[in-house]
Amino acid sequence: MDCITKVTRDIMQQDTFQEITTDCLPLDGEKSHREQRSIPGETVVALFVNGRHAATTLLSPGSLEEYTTGYLFAEEIIRRPEDIESIRIEENRISVLTKNPFRITGRRRTILAGCGGSTSYIDTASLPSIESDYRVSSSLLTSLSSQTCSPEHGIETAVLAGNDGIIAWYADIDCTSAVDRAIGSALLKQTDFSRTCLVISGLVTSEMVRRCLLAGIPVIGSIRAATTLAVRIAAEQHLSVAGFLTDDNLCLFTHPERIRGSG
Known part of the structure; x- marks a missing residue:
């Protein structure tokens, strides 16, 4: 597993996750003292596709091109990265232009109880089957x-x-x-x-x-x-x-x- 370990270290050094240092007050018995701790970063990002609002997401900062590509693929807005004309990333906004701006981007959505979000409606009849012989x-x-x-x-x-x-x-x-x-x-x-x-x-x-x-x-x-x-x-x-x-x-x-x- 040395190869796995090495590749893991190399990939984890990329811009995959951001932590922010903040002050906190840990309680240690009867004594307390201020110190700094690292906590996960969180940001609100609004995604627009061909000028239409597609989603507003709470997520970690960084790697937004990868996130956007994966999200558009998961929502079946694109089938491959080549379907994307451009991605413009601003502070709290991602604007995407696709090569087929007339493609319908709206999908049925199901509210997830308790998490304040929604997810795509799953039409099992349209899902592909796995045919790989991979082991x-x-x-x-x-x-x-x-x-x-x-x-x-x-x-x-x-x-x-x-x-x-x-x-x-x-x-x-x-x-x-x-x-x-x-x-x-x-x-x-x-x-x-x-x-x-x-x-x-x-x-x-x-x-x-x-x-x-x-x-x-x-x-x-x-x-x-x-x-x-x-x-x-x-x-x-x-x-x-x-x-x-x-x-x-x-x-x-x-x-x-x-x-x-x-x-």
């Missing part, structure tokens, strides 16, 4: 989870990798945004998604499954569980889902045939 070792999945998906400081992370190493590593205050950055970065690199796996720190939800299916990623894993809807859609569309990625608790929810070492 990955269970030891690689657990290695990726332990090295890159530890939820330190409350942040969420997403790592896209192949058998030869890590392709993209991103952290964000929201796991979906981290995944959008990772997929966006890989799109810009013209990655063959059919030979990759995605490992995340958050729950494997139906939205995570939908993103994998659109990109053609055959395997997704998490240090946490998968939701019932995610498992159902993944099973129907031939996506492999693994959860609880620790050495002694790894659980394969769907299509275990892609995971070597699963018996």
